[in-house]
């Protein structure tokens with residue numbers, strides 16, 4: 001009997017060793033949130049660091065960029081029914097990282113206010129899944145029963161030892177089954193990304209819902225100028241109600257590209273000032289009708305591109321985009337992949353919005369960007385580093401010098417192209433014009 | 446692990462051109478593809494330039510096209526750095542044909 005117990009012990013050891021990596025895989029925690037914010041005259045990147053414990057501190061980094069005026073901003077963490085926590089952050093004249101710490105006292109849907117901008121974020125609750133409970137509970141029960149069986153065995157009652165031994169096998173079976181099945185159990189809908197976050201669904205994230213399709217209706221975009229600010233009103237295409245469920249996608253709620261009549265590009269990240277209302281300042285604008293395009297992702301999935309135009313009163317001429325790079329192009333006929341490589345000379349580029357580079361494509365332009373049929377946003381990616389789950393932030397200035405893009409221009413014609421990278425905390429915008437030939441042969445697709 | 450063989454056929458009108466793509470690896474990173482292209486009669490495809498266009502639709506990301514080296518008629522070899530794990534789409538284009546082959550990398 002002692003020998004059998006020893007064998008079971010060995011088996012149990014083997015099972016535990018097998019189950020461990022499965023559990024490690026099942027436990028996933030949220031990461032840092034990076035959000036671009038065009039707040040007044042400043043272009044900021046706000047990084048809300050992973051919340052390690054609740055109640056506890058939330059570390060917030062505010063990254064300023066070149067040309068950002070020095071001053072003071074106030075960070076405030078707010079949640080319904082919770083005391084709000086504020087911190088002042090002094091932004092220096094030198095662009096870079098500035099830190100502040102606010103406190104949260106409970107999991108749930110929170111809001112980080114930076115002056116008049118508000119960023120909704122979720123403080124997750126650490127809740128073990130039912131299958132984790134089954135796995136741990138099963139192994140603990142098996143361990144206790146093993147001890148009981150051993151006690152019976154050494155005290156000379158081998159027949160009695162059979163009972164706890166059988167129980168131990170059953171408990172271990174439960175644990176192993178739960179551990180083995182865990183990877184195949186579909187993940188539950190996440191509050192904040194698929195479901196609207198509430199205190200209840202954050203505290204009980206493993207409750208299943210009857211919803212199968214999480215996608216939401218398209219969004220209507222109505223822009224207007226309010227003084228120097230471009231104000232965007234977002235409403236639901238089915239109900240007309242304000243859209244207040246935007247996800248952080250490629251490190252911003254809205255990627256807003258504004259092209260002036262003379263072809264000057266701005267890439268802004270409007271701040272949320274009210275449900276369904278976002279705004280961004282147009283500094284020193286040009287007179288005339290500007291083409292605008294907003295890239296958004298709603299909770300529940302899918303990215304949308306919303307195009308519109310807005311009349312701006314301003315100066316007759318403005319300083320054009322003046323970024324410098326050696327731009328090498330290999331342009332193929334419409335429909336085939338073309339490559340555009342911007343060579344910046346030195347390996348000191350910083351990730352901007354999680355990417356090595358961005359290329360905005362507008363065209364073919366016949367009578368201006370407003371009526372151009374194609375509007376694209378192409379990325380040059382930073383290859384993922386194994387073992388680094390969090391994206392590198394802007395403090396890592398070690399990328400480049402070449403920034404390649406591949407894009408299949410859908411139509412022949414003349415395109416306006418802008419390549420954007422970050423260097424020395426300054427966004428460099430390199431304008432270019434690309435002529436795309438028609439297909440050599442009519443290709444049936 | 447033995448390399449997986451993936452074949453697909455492009456059909457356009459009455460023509461059907463089988464392309465057989467065999468990746469050297471099913472892991473992300475440096476890779477190379479062995480390509481066998483035959484015409485509708487089963488003979489090795491002749492002469493035309495073969496270009497491989499890798500893309501990752503889920504990431505919204507395409508890589509620069511790569512021209513494959515011809516080893517013998519209908520037999521080509523091409524190297525590609527597929528730096529991310531996930532579902533890739535490898536478009537093989539030659540003449541006016543474009544054949545899209547899905548490739549899952551772990």
Ligand SMILES: [Cu+2]
Pocket residue numbers: 036252254255256267268269353
């Ligand atoms: Cu953006």
